[in-house]
Amino acid sequence: MLNISLNSVNRHVDRKDLDSLQRVEARHTGSVLLQLLIIFSLLFLVCLFLPWTQHIRATGRVTALQPNQRPQMVQSIIGGQITEWYVREGDFVEAGDTILRLTETKDQYFDTSLLDRTRSQVMAKEMSLQSYNSKIDALADQMEALRESGRLRTEQARNKLRQARLTVASDSMDLEATRLNTIVAREQYERMEELYAQGLKSLTDLENRRVTYQQAQAKLLSAENKLLASRNEVINAQVELNAIQAKLRDDLAKTSSDRFTALSGRFEAEAGVAKLENEYSNYERRTDLYILRAPQSGYITEILAAGIGETLSAGEQVVTIVPDQYQLAVEIFVRPIDLPLLNQGQQVNIQFDGWPSIVFSGWPNTSYGTYSGTVVAIDRTISAGGEYRVMVAPDTSDEAWPEALRVGSGATALVLLKDVPIWYELWRKINGFPPDLYAPTASTAPAAPPKIKVPK
Known part of the structure; x- marks a missing residue:
């Protein structure tokens, strides 16, 4: 029947009696197939120049845009x-x-009067603090009184020292005068002896001069003793002045030491009050908790x-x-190789789990059941799964997202990139090249992402 054998059957079969065979052999199927091939080839060539939107496919889930709106x-x-x-x-x-x-459940808080007892401890510690303050003030007054008393006694000792020095000066002048008188009396006595030897003066006159000379020597000795006594008084006055000053320093040092001890006690009391106040606040706060x-x-x-x-x-x-009030968003995870293609404000087509949709990835305008979003944030660090997290908010200029959406629902996103011809996209896929680097211009960029107000 197929005429592929060397034994022909044409002489045994009459083709005129086979109508179906005549109709089949009469058809020009080769020309029709050629025409169809030409038409489909032209259509394929035309389709190669149709626009195609490059995109990045990523999966994620529904979440809330602001942290305080999430579960x-x-x-x-x-x-x-x-x-x-x-x-x-x-x-x-x-x-x-x-x-x-x-x-x-802790035994240290079982006391039902814990707050009252802690407050009593605080009041007792505050009274101790007041006592320390009073002691410090009393010691300060005592130091002031010691300074005043020491000043008066020091001034008195200095006056006595000055008086002693003046007495020394006076005694020194008396000594010099007595010494001169002694020298004069000695010279007169010597002259009187010469005159007596010459017989010009009597023995009585000589003895009178001797007595006068002896009296002058006695007065000189008395003046020297008086000067030494005056100098001793100066030394005694200086020693007394030094003793008064040393006693004053000792008393002031002792009182100052007592005052510093009181200050240390006051600081410890203040620390104790602060610690007890802290414990009281902690107990009070714990009661509220x-x-x-x-x-x-x-x-x-x-x-x-x-x-x-x-x-x-x-x-x-x-x-x-x-929370009952929240603004939905979608967090998607993209590969590191796709991260340079993303920008804030970029448009995203989203398909939610549970909502029927028909998606044409290269022609987003012809898709059905998808919703528009805008990239608002891109993480600076990679996640534990080796992908970067991208936050997508609803596009306010497009159709609103479904009200029945709940946080945690799954979502599939197509991040739209540059529009290219189909032939270019096929060539890119065959060669394994990534999508073209895309940055939206001012004229093609979508609306700015919603601003999140941060309270001051």
């Missing part, structure tokens, strides 16, 4: 035993609402601690609160 773990600051619960999972709580109440309160408004989503009587340690996680 928060509420921890117990102090350790204790649970005595009562005030919430259950799914409840809405306002900031400051009571979540649970604890009782003390027996009640675990909600740090912000939100919904209780998970309770990690169980029933009554369970013991919690300090810093242990108790419940999870999801």
Whole structure:
């Protein structure tokens, strides 16, 4: 039938009786196939010049844009035993609402009058501090009195020293006068002896001169003794002055030492007061921490601690609160090779898990069920998984994200890059080249990412 054998059947078969065979052999399928090939080739060539949007594909999850809007773990600051619960999972709580109440588990805080006794200790320590202050003031007054008394006694001793020095000066002048008188009396006596030897003077006159000379010598000796006594008085006055000053320094040093001792006691009392005040504040604060309160408004989503009587340690996680007001965002993770292609303000197409969508990666305008976003932050350090985290916020100029989205939902993102022809994209893929380095210009750049206000 296929005429591929050397034994032909044409002489045994009449083609005129086979209508189907005649119709098949009469068709010009070769020309039709050629036309179709030409048409499809032209269409393929035309398609090669159609625009194609380069992109980076990344996966991530839905989160909140600001840290205080993300799910928060509420921890117990102090350790204790649970005595009562005030919430259950799914409840809405306002900031400051009571979540649970604890009782003390440490024996050092079991005293029910701990605050009153600590306050009494503080008051006693403050009274001790006041006593030290009074003692310091009394010692300061004593030092001032010692200085005044020492000044007066020193001035008195100095006056006495001056008087003694003046007496020495006076006695010195008397001594010189007496010495001159003695010299004169001696010369007169010697002349009288010469005159007596010559017979010009009587023995009585000579004896009178001898008596006068002896009296002058006695007065000279008395003047010398008086001068020595005056000089001794000067030395005694100087010694007394030095003794007064030394006694004053000794008394001042002793009083100053007592004052410094009192100052040291006062400082210790101040430190004790500060320490007790600190302990009192800690006890008072710990009493407030027996009640675990909600740090912000939100919904209780998970309770990690169980029933009554369970013991919690300090810093242990108790419940999870999801804020009721939040602004959604998507955190995606990109490879390090794609990081240089990203810029803040860059447009991103996002497909959320659970929302039906039809995605044409190269033609984002023709995709269905995707939502637009804008890159607002790019991490400066790589994550533990070897990728960089990128935060994407909703694009306010496009369709709003679904209201039913929840934090933690999965998402797939296409970060849109430069528009290139399809032939160029095929050539790039075949050669294994990365996408072109892309930076949006002022005319093509999307709207600026939303600004996050940081409170002062």
